[in-house]
Amino acid sequence: MLNNQFIDEFSQQLSQLLKGAPQRQDIEKAVHAASQSVFSKLNLVSREEFDAQAAVLQRSRQKLNELEQQLAELNEKIK
Structure with a gap:
């Protein structure tokens, strides 16, 4: 199973892209949750x-x- 390190790194990169955007934290949380859900369904190793x-x-x-x-x-x- 894929560890959360990849998802965390992905979220951090997204955070850098969204600096200064309105509702940034809400967007980050939503993307993090969606990413985790998608990656868990892919049966990645x-x-x-x-x-x-x-x-x-x-x-x-x-x-x-x-x-x-x-x-x-x-x-x-x-x-």
Whole structure:
């Protein structure tokens, strides 16, 4: 799940854009709430989780290649 750091950073950037705007705080709160709602529905993962899963996938592919090579060698011995 996406952490609130991204949403907070997004809100801060928006705050900078809205400096001096009338009803700035109301707009910021509304955008923050809407953003949090939208992002939570997107089933996003953190970069750390993505990197961890990519590393697992890479190890799995490497192991699969090793097993395929072993199987090919065993098939050659049988023939």
